[in-house]
Amino acid sequence: MDPNAVTFGIAIGVAILVFMRLRRRRLQGRAAAARPEAKPRSMPRVGTPGTITYNQIQALKRNDFEPDRTWSKEEAALILDAVTYLRAVCRTIADADDGPPPMDVQNELLRIALITEDVRDYIRKWGEERRAAGLDEFADDEPELVRNNQFERLAREARKFLVRPNAETA
Numbered sequence: 001m002d003p004n005a006v007t008f009g010i011a012i013g014v015a016i017l018v019f020m021r022l023r024r025r026r027l028q029g030r031a032a033a034a035r036p037e038a039k040p041r042s043m044p045r046v047g048t049p050g051t052i053t054y055n056q057i058q059a060l061k062r063n064d065f066e067p068d069r070t071w072s073k074e075e076a077a078l079i080l081d082a083v084t085y086l087r088a089v090c091r092t093i094a095d096a097d098d099g100p101p102p103m104d105v106q107n108e109l110l111r112i113a114l115i116t117e118d119v120r121d122y123i124r125k126w127g128e129e130r131r132a133a134g135l136d137e138f139a140d141d142e143p144e145l146v147r148n149n150q151f152e153r154l155a156r157e158a159r160k161f162l163v164r165p166n167a168e169t170a
Helices: 002-034 054-062 071-092 103-115 116-133 147-159 165-169
Strands: none
Touching: 054 071, 071 103, 071 116, 071 147, 103 116, 103 147, 116 147
């Protein structure tokens, strides 16, 4: 074998690899630019992991959650407060005979409440104030809510889901 032919073959192989990598990077860049921004799917972690209480676990199970023992008591309290808050929002905007919103609607509203920083912070403060006022952490009451920006944001999202079937055709 001619040493020049071997060197030439190696050079061609390296050039092909370089061009393939450049092309792959270029295509990945285009795909990333064309892809819409993905919505965050989870809330940031708060508190000390693994501090969830037995009572919080039971309350979460009553609300159709499968709690993880690595959750903090602050995260569990926030989720329970958010569920109480969003159900109160739905009750406020719905007709009296509508009943509770479907679970998929509650899940989507909960996701919005927990990943939206100002709503999440407001609900955390709201829950802490309720507990400081003597309401049980797991109270199943129907609280009256202050109509502020956070309430209106969740109500706007809830209205997207809670539309009467005959209202769409009218």
